[in-house]
Amino acid sequence: MSLLSRFGRSMRGALPERVLVAVSGxxxxxxLLDLTRKWAEVTGSPCRIHAITVDHGLRPESAKEARKVHEIVRNMGLDHEIICVPEKIDPKQLEKSARAWRYKLMYNKMKLLHIDNLMVAHHFNDQLETFMIRLAANSTLFGLCGMRNVSAYPILDPFGSKRILRPMLDIRKKELYAYAYEHNLEWFEDSTNLxxxxxxxxxxxxxxTGQIExxxxEQLLSSVRRAVDDVESDMRQLDNEISVKFNTRxxxxxxxxPSTVFERYPLLSLDRFIFEKLHCVSAISNYHHRYTTIDLKNATVRTNDWSLSESIWDGTVPEKFNVLKCLVRVVRSKNNIYLLITRATEKFRQPVERVVNVTASWSEWDLFDNRVWFRARGKPGSYTLKVEANGLPAFYHGGQFLCYPTIGGCGSLEVQTMTKPMRIMQT
Structure with missing residues (x-):
């Protein structure tokens, strides 16, 4: 099967209406850009392709290469823009800082162009490298399964619509070189990669060099992926067996x-299910990562000595306990276990609050307390939004309580709110 056909299969045959393609050169x-362009032509897709190059300024020749990439892409008849990182990247955290800037700048461009999909050129060899990096860090099962063809964008957005597409994850680096030579593509070798x-x-x-076989x-990664696929298959079934209701107000x-669920499903699947549902309530900021505190306790490579769902089932947790900044109350009956979940009260800490400058026009959507997206308009002035003892966000003005914006009735303010989704998108 040709690389173009494999690309199309990974995209499930269709391109989005608009896509931003990250092009380093x-x-x-x-x-990736050539395959995207050709697949659009072959399928007659109306997809509008925008290309973007982020110049990190890490190499003396990077600016010149970016300009050359601009010429190449424009000659393809595609839109292209160069964006420079506005400050010097920390050499002590080179890869992490460069990645953070790259995704931030591309996210801003996606918002500006009203694009929901970013296409990146991660390939099979990148996947193996990612597996080894996470293995060395004692990552969890969900971290070790590596990158997905489709995943949530690493920066949260109010509608949860921003995605990263990786249509080349099953293509090896040597195949990319062969394709580039065959089709006379131009590219640049980044000397820092060596x-x-x-x-x-x-x-x-x-x-x-073969120092790592x-x-x-590849076999280890394949085994991990099968295990994670089994867990996610269980979770889809659990959606039909476990009742979850979230009061957005x-x-x-x-x-x-149901009590029988604990006997029929693996603990890891139940833990993961509960973990993802806590996402809506928790104020933890890094939920979009697949490996977090709860995973590290029960799904690491080396240990499996603690399980949240098992502790709930056998009663070793108290009737009230805190996990991931959530307060969980456990109520038991003959046939069911009930979990009542709210935001945990954090005592002796700086109160969670923010000054909001309101005008007559709608503000940009903003995430407050890592739980609620909001935007406001109304009587101009400075307002304070803070978390009350009951866990709800509340607006104040001039020291006077105005309202709980998730409930409504803000008087001089008009506020719209949205909560985070209950499922962290990974496919």
Missing amino acids: GVDSMV QPITLRNRIRKYLQ ENTV LLKMSVII
């Missing part, structure tokens, strides 16, 4: 788990 991204300045670069060298890594959740 390397062989990976130049092949320097052992990051863990990824060092792992890449070990894989290329690639086939062994009071920010409270009730979960009814």
Whole structure:
């Protein structure tokens, strides 16, 4: 099967109406852009392709290469823009800082262009490297399964619509080079990729030289993916067996788990199900990552000595307990276990509050307390939005309580709110 056909299969045959393609100028991204353009032509897709190059300013030749990429892409008849990182990247956290800036700048461009899908050129060899990096960090099962063809954008947005598309995850690097040579594509080699300045670069060298056996890594990754696929299949079934109701006004959740569920499903699947449902209520900021506190306790490579669902089932947790900044109350009956979930009260800490400058026009959507998106308009002035003892956000003006915006009735303010989704999108 040709690379173009494999690309189309990964995209499930169709391109989005509009897509932003990240183009660094390397062989990976130049092949990605060419495949995207050709698949649109072959299928007659009306997809509007926008390309973007982020110049991190890490190499003296990066600006010149970015301009050349601009010429190449424009000659393809596609839109292209170069965006420069506005400050010097921290050399002590080179890869992390560069990635954060890259995704932030591309997110801003997606918002400006009203695009929901970012296409990136991650390929099979990148996947193996990611597996090794996470394995070295003792990552969880969900972290080890690696990148997905479709995943949520690493920056939260109010509608939860921003996605990252990786249509080349089953294509090896050598195949990308072969395609580029065959189709006379132009690209640039990043000299820093050969320097052992990051863990990824060092792992890449070990894989290329055979110091790490690639086939062994591939088999391990495949085993992890099968295990995670089984968990996610269980979770889809649990959606039909466990009742979950979330009150978006009071920010409270009730979960009814039939007792028989604990006997028929693996603990890992139940833990993961509860973990994702807590997402709506919790004020934890890093929920869009697949490996978090609760995973590290029960799904690491080396240990499996604690389970949230098992502790709930066997009664070793108290009737009230805190987890991931949520207060969970457990009520038992003969046939069911009921979980009542609210935001945990955090004592002896700085109160969670923010000054909101309101005008007559709608403000931008903003995430407050890592739980509620809001925007406001009304009588101009400075308002205070803070978390009350009951866990609800409340607006104040001049020291006077105005309203709970999730409930309504703000008088001089008009406020719209949205909560986070109950499922963290990964496919």
